[in-house]
Amino acid sequence: MTTKDTTAPLLEIRDLAVHFPTPGGAVRAVNGVSYTLRAGETLGIVGESGSGKSVHVLALLGLLAARGGAGAIVSGSVRFEGQELIGRDEPALRALRGRRIGVVFQDPMSSLNPVLTVGEQIAEALTSHGLGRAAATRRALELLELVGIREPQRRARDYPHQFSGGMRQRVMIAIGIACEPKLLIADEPTTALDVTVQAQVLDLMRDLRKKLGMAMIWITHDMGVVAGIAETVQVMYGGRILERGPVRAVFHDTRNAYTLGLLQSLPGAAGAAHRSRLTSIPGQPPDMTRPPPGDPFAPRNRFATPRCFEEVPPLAQVPDGAPGHLVAAWYDLRAALAAEAAA
Amino acid sequence: MSATILQPALPGTGLLARFLRRRMAAAGAALVLLLVLACLLGPALLPFDPLRINMRARFLLPFSGPHWLGTDELGRDLLARVLSAGRYSLAIGCLAMLLSLLVGGTVGLVAGFYQGRIGAVLMRFVDGMLCFPSIFLLLTLAALTSPGIATTTLIIGLTAWMGVARLIQAEVRALCERDFVTAARALGLRDSRILLDELLPNIAAPLCVAATLIVARAILLESYVSYLGYGIQPPVASWGNMLQKAQQYFVSSPWLAILPGLMITLAVTGFNAIGDGLRDALDPRGTR
Amino acid sequence: MSPPLLEVDDLARSYRGGDGHVVHAVDGVSFRIGAGETLGLVGESGSGKSTIGRLVLRLEQADRGRIRFDGQEIGALRGEALRQLRPRLQMVFQDPFASLNPRRRVGDSVAAGLRAHGLAPDAAALREQVAALFRRVGLDPGHLDRHPHEFSGGQRQRIGIARALALKPRLIVADEPITALDVSIQAQIINLFLELQQDSGLSYLFIAHDLGMVRHLSHRVAVMLRGRIVETGPTAAVFEDARHPYTRALLSAMPLPDPDLEAARQRLTYTAAPFAPDAALREVTPGHWVLG
Numbered sequence: 036m037t038t039k040d041t042t043a044p045l046l047e048i049r050d051l052a053v054h055f056p057t058p059g060g061a062v063r064a065v066n067g068v069s070y071t072l073r074a075g076e077t078l079g080i081v082g083e084s085g086s087g088k089s090v091h092v093l094a095l096l097g098l099l100a101a102r103g104g105a106g107a108i109v110s111g112s113v114r115f116e117g118q119e120l121i122g123r124d125e126p127a128l129r130a131l132r133g134r135r136i137g138v139v140f141q142d143p144m145s146s147l148n149p150v151l152t153v154g155e156q157i158a159e160a161l162t163s164h165g166l167g168r169a170a171a172t173r174r175a176l177e178l179l180e181l182v183g184i185r186e187p188q189r190r191a192r193d194y195p196h197q198f199s200g201g202m203r204q205r206v207m208i209a210i211g212i213a214c215e216p217k218l219l220i221a222d223e224p225t226t227a228l229d230v231t232v233q234a235q236v237l238d239l240m241r242d243l244r245k246k247l248g249m250a251m252i253w254i255t256h257d258m259g260v261v262a263g264i265a266e267t268v269q270v271m272y273g274g275r276i277l278e279r280g281p282v283r284a285v286f287h288d289t290r291n292a293y294t295l296g297l298l299q300s301l302p303g304a305a306g307a308a309h310r311s312r313l314t315s316i317p318g319q320p321p322d323m324t325r326p327p328p329g330d331p332f333a334p335r336n337r338f339a340t341p342r343c344f345e346e347v348p349p350l351a352q353v354p355d356g357a358p359g360h361l362v363a364a365w366y367d368l369r370a371a372l373a374a375e376a377a378a
Numbered sequence: 379m380s381a382t383i384l385q386p387a388l389p390g391t392g393l394l395a396r397f398l399r400r401r402m403a404a405a406g407a408a409l410v411l412l413l414v415l416a417c418l419l420g421p422a423l424l425p426f427d428p429l430r431i432n433m434r435a436r437f438l439l440p441f442s443g444p445h446w447l448g449t450d451e452l453g454r455d456l457l458a459r460v461l462s463a464g465r466y467s468l469a470i471g472c473l474a475m476l477l478s479l480l481v482g483g484t485v486g487l488v489a490g491f492y493q494g495r496i497g498a499v500l501m502r503f504v505d506g507m508l509c510f511p512s513i514f515l516l517l518t519l520a521a522l523t524s525p526g527i528a529t530t531t532l533i534i535g536l537t538a539w540m541g542v543a544r545l546i547q548a549e550v551r552a553l554c555e556r557d558f559v560t561a562a563r564a565l566g567l568r569d570s571r572i573l574l575d576e577l578l579p580n581i582a583a584p585l586c587v588a589a590t591l592i593v594a595r596a597i598l599l600e601s602y603v604s605y606l607g608y609g610i611q612p613p614v615a616s617w618g619n620m621l622q623k624a625q626q627y628f629v630s631s632p633w634l635a636i637l638p639g640l641m642i643t644l645a646v647t648g649f650n651a652i653g654d655g656l657r658d659a660l661d662p663r664g665t666r
Numbered sequence: 667m668s669p670p671l672l673e674v675d676d677l678a679r680s681y682r683g684g685d686g687h688v689v690h691a692v693d694g695v696s697f698r699i700g701a702g703e704t705l706g707l708v709g710e711s712g713s714g715k716s717t718i719g720r721l722v723l724r725l726e727q728a729d730r731g732r733i734r735f736d737g738q739e740i741g742a743l744r745g746e747a748l749r750q751l752r753p754r755l756q757m758v759f760q761d762p763f764a765s766l767n768p769r770r771r772v773g774d775s776v777a778a779g780l781r782a783h784g785l786a787p788d789a790a791a792l793r794e795q796v797a798a799l800f801r802r803v804g805l806d807p808g809h810l811d812r813h814p815h816e817f818s819g820g821q822r823q824r825i826g827i828a829r830a831l832a833l834k835p836r837l838i839v840a841d842e843p844i845t846a847l848d849v850s851i852q853a854q855i856i857n858l859f860l861e862l863q864q865d866s867g868l869s870y871l872f873i874a875h876d877l878g879m880v881r882h883l884s885h886r887v888a889v890m891l892r893g894r895i896v897e898t899g900p901t902a903a904v905f906e907d908a909r910h911p912y913t914r915a916l917l918s919a920m921p922l923p924d925p926d927l928e929a930a931r932q933r934l935t936y937t938a939a940p941f942a943p944d945a946a947l948r949e950v951t952p953g954h955w956v957l958g
Contacts (some may be wrong), residue, residue, distance in 0.1 A: 083848035234919035259921025301854035302882030315853035557765035566752030615767035
């Protein structure tokens with residue numbers, strides 16, 4: 036059902052920046068983010084709070100004001116299916132959201148209307164994009180079945196509070212994919228869920244992606260989740276992309292010190308014996324009202340060179356790396372690690 | 379963890395700035411300040427004693443001679459009277475506010491913290507008190523006591539505290555769910571310390587809001603009581619008893635009623651505007 | 667062998683739900699924690715693991731069961747006797763934003779327990795003790811007079827740990843202490859927990875849903891399901907030789923930070939079934955117990 040056009044990217048982001056003016060100075064949440072997404076591609080974005088991972092998608096969806104970020108200054112360009120999104124008015128973006136771009140957020144309880152049944156809410160997503168009442172109701176049942184909710188006929192008449200957290204998130208996914216969007220953006224959709232439920236939702240998403248042929252942006256802070264779902268991984272920190280590439284390249288041929296720090300700090304990392312000290316990243320995430328002038332990670336990076344503190348490194352192809360493996364670093368991580376091992 | 383875009387607003391930062399940015403609140407504050415200053419200093423600066431009777435200068439029109447706002451039925455200077463009356467009305471308003479904050483705050487704090495039997499009994503008592511229309515309660519109490527400043531204050535204070543108790547009880551209940559209160563209990567802090575050190579500072583903001591709103595209400599109640607003859611007794615003037623006297627002459631000398639009525643309106647509006655502004659300024663983006 | 671620091675037997679606590687039916691949050695749970703030992707408690711939300719923490723800390727009253735701490739029966743202590751117990755049992759919370767009083771200076775929050783138990787002779791000594799605690803958890807003692815909002819999440823969690831340490835406890839109940847922290851900060855806090863244990867022989871009841879961290883930190887693990895412990899034993903035994911179907915499902919669901927392992931992963935499903943009426947923990951290998 037999807038037209039496979041491999042020439043033009045589905046989503047093309049150029050120099051996206053988002054700043055929030057506050058009395059204490061502007062919060063520089065996103066500082067020049069550029070990337071493209073092919074149709075059908077799954078991109079996993081990893082980062083911690085303040086990395087800009089959530090803010091930049093809210094900006095391109097036109098949802099900043101609705102999520103407590105009114106007054107934000109957004110610059111740059113976001114083209115979706117060839118159309119510019121930045122600067123479009125709310126009705127145009129609303130028509131796009133849901134229909135061409137589906138969205139799933141972390142907290143399903145606050146995203147669902149407590150006084151409407153789940154069936155009504157899915158149907159509403161369909162009728163608001165032009166489907167007739169009866170057809171929408173039928174389709175809502177199909178969707179509930181598709182996201183793995185048993186007895187959809189009965190469950191469609193239930194209210195959100197009658198669902199468990201995992202089931203509510205499935206409902207949100209049903210709404211997100213209701214109009215068979217070309218792109219689904221999921222912001223920490225499994226963070227609030229239990230491990231077993233998270234695994235079920237991840238399986239469901241892998242399955243749906245295949246069935247519907249949609250592209251996906253999956254935002255998370257969990258390296259394990261990203262390893263399981265993404266084809267391309269993008270590591271963000273301080274409002275910038277520090278590393279990006281095919282998932283195996285980023286995990287097995289890591290070129291940025293922050294990515295390496297994240298991987299090494301995990302308890303399952305190589306060399307982490309039971310109850311031994313973990314290799315933690317020292318220091319604190321940057322204050323985004325006064326981000327470091329150069330590489331945002333430089334103050335916490337033991338491999339930082341003097342240039343890292345002064346100049347922002349460009350995101351460029353790793354010279355001898357996999358195609359599409361990009362890194363923003365003035366230092367050569369492989370050489371630095373080898374030198375450290377020799378010393 | 380994800381959708382926090384901005385740092386949460388810091389408590390206290392730019393509180394004054396946020397308050398003053400609201401035009402109504404700033405206007406209310408200015409109005410109240412002006413009224414208080416006028417009532418405090420005015421009577422001393424004016425050449426007329428508010429109690430001095432001059433039967434040769436009765437019912438003088440405003441703006442028509444040495445008496446700027448005219449004179450009343452006994453030839454007393456109206457401006458001097460309305461300002462000295464303001465002292466009583468404002469003082470009673472503030473004292474009654476303090477009293478109801480003390481009673482209502484204590485009851486609310488205790489009932490919110492001890493949510494078991496003690497809390498239930500206290501809140502049922504509050505509900506019971508609220509069942510009486512406060513104006514009847516007020517009049518009953520006033521009829522049973524001898525009128526005066528102290529008793530008027532006491533009566534108003536004792537009929538206005540229930541709202542505070544409810545507000546604070548709800549606030550404290552919510553705070554008790556927060557981990558820092560659990561932490562204080564786990565540390566083995568005595569209840570008195572938890573109430574005073576952990577909870578009280580966190581209810582200061584709603585108490586401030588309640589305070590300004592209660593002053594407005596107390597001024598209004600004082601004028602009811604005095605208007606009905608139970609409050610401040612002549613010859614001492616209060617806005618309420620001035621209104622009462624004025625009604626006899628309303629057709630011939632309406633300014634006698636308009637003036638104290640206007641003062642009540644200004645004071646109540648001013649305090650309400652401060653209260654609303656404070657509430658918004660303390661809670662810039664909805665209760666968390 | 668010396669007796670364990672904490673012995674919990676047949677602990678139970680139920681709540682009446684809004685619609686009148688009774689929820690058995692904790693339903694006959696028994697476990698031991700030795701001095702200097704870490705017991706990791708895992709399970710899904712609503713399995714009762716947080717309730718166990720609150721019952722052990724005597725922040726809530728159990729319906730039945732015995733809690734022995736340091737040789738003393740503490741399940742029924744009240745009033746002053748309970749207050750005297752408090753210093754030895756402390757807690758670290760999940761949300762570093764809610765666990766500190768926003769209106770108090772952080773130094774005062776840390777000092778509150780010392781003050782309450784008269785553990786500092788005078789103000790200067792108190793301040794010195796609090797400063798030492800700040801240094802102990804890796805904070806700048808110059809920041810004693812700041813308010814919580816001036817700190818990051820990780821720093822606040824350190825303040826919360828300093829507050830718990832102030833009374834020199836024997837056991838700390840840590841309820842999801844790293845869940846709300848940034849990934850790059852979690853390892854720092856775990857390292858701090860390890861260090862404190864090595865230095866002062868603390869015991870931990872470490873409640874978490876991050877199985878990787880639980881595995882790394884714990885000597886022994888207990889897996890909870892619907893108010894019961896379904897499997898418990900030495901960490902290696904539980905993680906490498908899981909016997910209960912729920913434990914197996916849980917472990918197979920654990921995300922692995924390696925795309926190759928993720929691709930090869932076989933996820934097991936567990937279909938919820940009611941416990942058999944005669945279900946009891948049985949020892950399968952020394953120290954490794956499984957409900958069956």
